[in-house]
Amino acid sequence: MKIDWAALGSVFGVSLVVTVALVALFTLGITGLSRRERATAEGRSAALAVTGAYACFAACAAAVGYGIYLIMA
Amino acid sequence: MESFSLILAIVVVTALAFDFTNGFHDTANAMATTISTGAMRPKAAVAMSAVLNLVGAFLSVEVANTISKGLVDEAGIRPEVIFAALVGAILWNLLTWLVGLPSSSSHALMGGLIGATVASAGFGAVHGDVLVTKVLIPAIAAPLVAGLAAMFATRLTYRMGRNAEAKASEKGYRAGQIASAGLVSLAHGTNDAQKTMGIITLALVAGGAVAPDSDPPMWVILSAGIAIALGTYLGGWRIIRTMGKGLTDLQPQQGFAAQTSAATVILASSHLGFSLSTTHSVSGAVMGAGLGRKGGVVRWSTATRMFVAWGLTLPAAALVAAIAEWVCGFGSWGTAVVAVFLVASSAAIWKISRREVVDHTNVNDHDTPAEEPAGVVTQAIAAVTPPPAGPSEDLSATIPAPPANDPQAPSAASTV
Numbered sequence: 001m002k003i004d005w006a007a008l009g010s011v012f013g014v015s016l017v018v019t020v021a022l023v024a025l026f027t028l029g030i031t032g033l034s035r036r037e038r039a040t041a042e043g044r045s046a047a048l049a050v051t052g053a054y055a056c057f058a059a060c061a062a063a064v065g066y067g068i069y070l071i072m073a
Numbered sequence: 074m075e076s077f078s079l080i081l082a083i084v085v086v087t088a089l090a091f092d093f094t095n096g097f098h099d100t101a102n103a104m105a106t107t108i109s110t111g112a113m114r115p116k117a118a119v120a121m122s123a124v125l126n127l128v129g130a131f132l133s134v135e136v137a138n139t140i141s142k143g144l145v146d147e148a149g150i151r152p153e154v155i156f157a158a159l160v161g162a163i164l165w166n167l168l169t170w171l172v173g174l175p176s177s178s179s180h181a182l183m184g185g186l187i188g189a190t191v192a193s194a195g196f197g198a199v200h201g202d203v204l205v206t207k208v209l210i211p212a213i214a215a216p217l218v219a220g221l222a223a224m225f226a227t228r229l230t231y232r233m234g235r236n237a238e239a240k241a242s243e244k245g246y247r248a249g250q251i252a253s254a255g256l257v258s259l260a261h262g263t264n265d266a267q268k269t270m271g272i273i274t275l276a277l278v279a280g281g282a283v284a285p286d287s288d289p290p291m292w293v294i295l296s297a298g299i300a301i302a303l304g305t306y307l308g309g310w311r312i313i314r315t316m317g318k319g320l321t322d323l324q325p326q327q328g329f330a331a332q333t334s335a336a337t338v339i340l341a342s343s344h345l346g347f348s349l350s351t352t353h354s355v356s357g358a359v360m361g362a363g364l365g366r367k368g369g370v371v372r373w374s375t376a377t378r379m380f381v382a383w384g385l386t387l388p389a390a391a392l393v394a395a396i397a398e399w400v401c402g403f404g405s406w407g408t409a410v411v412a413v414f415l416v417a418s419s420a421a422i423w424k425i426s427r428r429e430v431v432d433h434t435n436v437n438d439h440d441t442p443a444e445e446p447a448g449v450v451t452q453a454i455a456a457v458t459p460p461p462a463g464p465s466e467d468l469s470a471t472i473p474a475p476p477a478n479d480p481q482a483p484s485a486a487s488t489v
Binding site: 003004007008010011012014015016018019020022023024026027028029030031033034037038060064070071072073 | 129132133205206210214218219221222223225226227229230233234236237238240241242245246249252253256259260263329330333334336337338340341342343344345347349
């Protein structure tokens with residue numbers, strides 16, 4: 001019996017890293033956006049936070065796109 | 074298509090029926106977290122999942138080809154064997170749906186194939202080591218991988234997001250959940266609809282209606298895609314309820330973490346060559362998300378029943394398929410008996426399910442036997458609304474399930 005431990009291990013590692021990274025990015029984006037809301041409430045600008053937030057969301061969207069590419073491949 | 078025998082027609086219809094059960098059995102995988110956290114209204118969620126399943130069915134024929142080309146050809150497989158396998162798989166799918174337990178449709182199909190093969194060719198025809206590497210290890214690994222990833226992701230998102238505004242985060246997590254649920258639906262369409270295409274093509278090849286090594290014909294792709302989309306749209310509400318509410322109570326953050334973890338695991342596993350079951354991954358991810366939140370609980374009684382169902386899936390489907398194959402062996406009338414039995418027991422299961430209807434109106438109520446009033450209300454609703462009216466849908470979608478009926482309460486009622 002041959003169990004492909006290497007494949008299993010890489011599934012494990014990749015899943016863990018990608019999931020945590022994606023969720024972290026997304027949460028960063030959300031905190032960035034909510035900083036904007038706080039800033040507008042106080043009459044300040046939060047351009048940096050907002051740009052960062054959109055960069056995070058763009059990265060997540062890219063990940064989704066890559067997922068679709070994998071499904072189609 | 075000239076030489077289209079009766080048995081072949083029966084196999085094709087049965088395969089599409091399996092595809093249909095597969096659809097409504099697995100809606101929960103994509104949409105349970107989305108529905109239970111309120112990110113999408115139940116009907117909208119299943120509609121989106123159905124469309125993506127249909128789209129997914131057309132994206133590639135890779136999986137269908139692995140099934141129809143080479144995987145089982147040494148068995149010298151006959152249409153009757155495939156028919157018996159499908160009978161086992163369908164009945165197990167319906168039974169687990171009735172008790173509201175998520176279980177792998179692929180395992181049911183594999184079990185059915187194994188049982189039918191054993192009955193027709195003996196135990197020698199089954200490779201025990203393949204069983205361990207393809208079924209046993211993935212069944213243990215999938216929930217662990219997805220669960221751990223979801224747990225860490227949940228912890229992280231709660232810690233990082235604690236300063237975020239409630240409104241921004243609610244909108245954000247909703248979008249995130251919908252995106253990852255969409256990915257799972259699409260992946261499901263490409264994988265599971267194609268399993269059916271593969272089976273039908275295999276039967277067509279075995280019956281001599283299609284040349285060996287050909288791609289699935291267009292009508293096969295179309296009908297398999299439509300069958301799985303219809304099943305998905307019908308919504309396996311019982312299973313959705315168990316997965317979204319029964320295992321743990323999900324908040325948007327957890328739902329997002331769980332669904333992202335599940336989508337990642339499914340895609341990573343199918344592309345790194347260690348295929349893991351969608352159902353097992355999603356269930357594991359939901360439990361992991363439950364454990365990841367401070368104060369979150371996993372209802373281990375429900376989880377245990379689910380694990381038992383996973384363990385039983387393969388042998389149970391195999392047993393039914395073996396009996397079906399044995400009866401089919403008596404000739405045409407045997408096949409007819411099996412077909413009648415399949416229809417009759419499916420009807421019976423559906424009939425039993427009507428005793429307590431679970432649909433989009435009450436999918437998020439997780440009532441327990443300890444709570445008599447809730448049970449009475451649910452039953453009253455069930456009695457009053459067999460085709461539920463439009464407005465009630467909005468109501469149940471916006472009113473969250475009462476928090477009173479959670480943590481340690483035994484969850485037997487969720488299953489009925």
